[in-house]
Amino acid sequence: MTGYNRYYKACLLLLLASFTGNVLASGDHKQHTKKPVSSCDVAQAASVKCALAPSAVFDASGRLWLAWAYGGHVYVNYSDDKGKSFSPALAVNRIAEEISARGENRPKIALDQKGAIYVSWTMPLEKRFTGHIRFSYSTDGGYHFSEPVIVNDNWDVTGHRFDALGVNRQGDVYIAWLDKRDRFKAAKSGEKYHGAAVYFSWSDDGGKSFKPDKKIIDHSCECCRVIIDFDEKDLPVILWRNIYGKDVRDHAIVNFLSKDTPAKPQRVSFDEWHIDACPHHGPDMSINDNGDYHLVWFNNAAARHGLFYARHDQASNRMIEAVQFGDFSKAASHATVIHRENTVWLAWKQFDGKEESVWLQKSTDNGDSWQQAEKIAVTAGSADYPFLIRDKDQVYLQWQTEVEGFRLISVN
Amino acid sequence: MRTVNPYWLFLLLMCSFGTGAMPASFDQGSYQQILQQKQQGSFIMVLWSLDCPPCMEELPLLTAFHKQNPAVDIIMVSTDEPSRGEEIVGVMKQNRLLDISHWVFETSQEQRIRYSIDPQWYGELPRSYFYLAGKRVAAISGRLKKTDLDKWLEASSKEKAKS
Numbered sequence: 001m002t003g004y005n006r007y008y009k010a011c012l013l014l015l016l017a018s019f020t021g022n023v024l025a026s027g028d029h030k031q032h033t034k035k036p037v038s039s040c041d042v043a044q045a046a047s048v049k050c051a052l053a054p055s056a057v058f059d060a061s062g063r064l065w066l067a068w069a070y071g072g073h074v075y076v077n078y079s080d081d082k083g084k085s086f087s088p089a090l091a092v093n094r095i096a097e098e099i100s101a102r103g104e105n106r107p108k109i110a111l112d113q114k115g116a117i118y119v120s121w122t123m124p125l126e127k128r129f130t131g132h133i134r135f136s137y138s139t140d141g142g143y144h145f146s147e148p149v150i151v152n153d154n155w156d157v158t159g160h161r162f163d164a165l166g167v168n169r170q171g172d173v174y175i176a177w178l179d180k181r182d183r184f185k186a187a188k189s190g191e192k193y194h195g196a197a198v199y200f201s202w203s204d205d206g207g208k209s210f211k212p213d214k215k216i217i218d219h220s221c222e223c224c225r226v227i228i229d230f231d232e233k234d235l236p237v238i239l240w241r242n243i244y245g246k247d248v249r250d251h252a253i254v255n256f257l258s259k260d261t262p263a264k265p266q267r268v269s270f271d272e273w274h275i276d277a278c279p280h281h282g283p284d285m286s287i288n289d290n291g292d293y294h295l296v297w298f299n300n301a302a303a304r305h306g307l308f309y310a311r312h313d314q315a316s317n318r319m320i321e322a323v324q325f326g327d328f329s330k331a332a333s334h335a336t337v338i339h340r341e342n343t344v345w346l347a348w349k350q351f352d353g354k355e356e357s358v359w360l361q362k363s364t365d366n367g368d369s370w371q372q373a374e375k376i377a378v379t380a381g382s383a384d385y386p387f388l389i390r391d392k393d394q395v396y397l398q399w400q401t402e403v404e405g406f407r408l409i410s411v412n
Numbered sequence: 413m414r415t416v417n418p419y420w421l422f423l424l425l426m427c428s429f430g431t432g433a434m435p436a437s438f439d440q441g442s443y444q445q446i447l448q449q450k451q452q453g454s455f456i457m458v459l460w461s462l463d464c465p466p467c468m469e470e471l472p473l474l475t476a477f478h479k480q481n482p483a484v485d486i487i488m489v490s491t492d493e494p495s496r497g498e499e500i501v502g503v504m505k506q507n508r509l510l511d512i513s514h515w516v517f518e519t520s521q522e523q524r525i526r527y528s529i530d531p532q533w534y535g536e537l538p539r540s541y542f543y544l545a546g547k548r549v550a551a552i553s554g555r556l557k558k559t560d561l562d563k564w565l566e567a568s569s570k571e572k573a574k575s
Contacts, residue, residue, distance in 0.1 A: 128463075129463070129465055223463065275536060275553055276466050276554040277536045277537055277538060277539075277553050277555065278464040278467070278536060278537050279534070280536065280537065281535065281536070328532075329532075330531075331531060333534060333535075351523045351524070351527055353531070356523055382519075382520050382522060
């Protein structure tokens, strides 16, 4: 505990003792109470119910794997009954550390076709907006995890955060993230650097080692999630919110020419949201076997605002014009997209002033037309982002809520 | 008669000299509570976060504005977890803004709080609301400019002159 903290806490204690029943904060404020984001008390044993911002994925046998953070550990566990019960949780990092796990940030989990389990997360450092990308893997079905490593090969005390993790069919492990090493360098020489950069690294030996980091682009937005998927050639495609010009925050995508070589990034949204702010609202993507990219994002420009869906059509090599979905007046947000052959599902959150809900919209013609949106889940308390995940042909909504805990809802 | 330990007296004295209280908990009823308290008043409410670089870059502007216009009613609301209260106080202190009203989101109600303030606010930060005579006159997403504050200040002065 720092001297300042000791002093400060002593002040608080004294004030409490002196003015029992009175308010603590300035003016007319009420007393601040510490409460974790989940509905659990910090003294409780780790369980999925207490999970902060979980990620989930099915393996080839239909087993559901989860990664989530609690009490300074990333935990992994699984369910063989579609989320009704879970195996005991195993701590990936034996020594507790800071873990980013809220909203845009969460531990990620991916599996290769041999069943190896890969986990990544962001470990924030003491200085604000700084962090490192952490990684661990298991080749024995989750009984043991490797000692976590820092993936980014630049160890400046600056931002390496907002990791995205993906494993392709060949078992290559890709991690992309938002990186401020160039901004850090620019600041040292008194220069200004707008936003962050997108970097990636990859491993062709099952995560035992990673290739040197490579930059994809300068001047990305700083605090929206990054997304990775793989195209029909099994090469990565990365999607993120970028900064165009002085302050336009639209989206960019990059495909790869080879395993190690990103192509030139392309702009994919043109909503012209002029904003010098953190939207905290990243996109999502699902790529079909033909190489079509199904994309969703949020923007809030005066002229074009809300959630948008667009498809990059591989055959014609062009973007199909973006369509808006969700009820903007009901806080439609944090959309997720998934496909199965020509069927595409979109899900997103809404709030009507009383309850949080997840809405679903489906297309059976590869995103050319859409059925009516339907409400598929509600909760009375607070809720995490929704995610669509797939177990072979079956699509599920994964949704962590304060009241119900981890939920897995069939949406076919 | 009980004697008072001089250490505690010293501490109490130090506490009263602006170490700053913990931010108050901002829940889904707080916004209406603030509006009721302000009644027909003019004020600025700035929502920000420790995890938002543009918010940090905005703070020096607010510091300068507050120094030049100490009578202007500013409310700072952090959208961070309540457990980061000490960090919030540290940032306020560093930016010499401890003497203004500061709050922190009860994050378990995040969506509800946002909705209670403005259903059209999607959580982008910083987000600032300007009020004149109890009425919201502007909502700005993104880092404030000096001209935003000056414009409101001029309107506020005119409003005051009218009353």
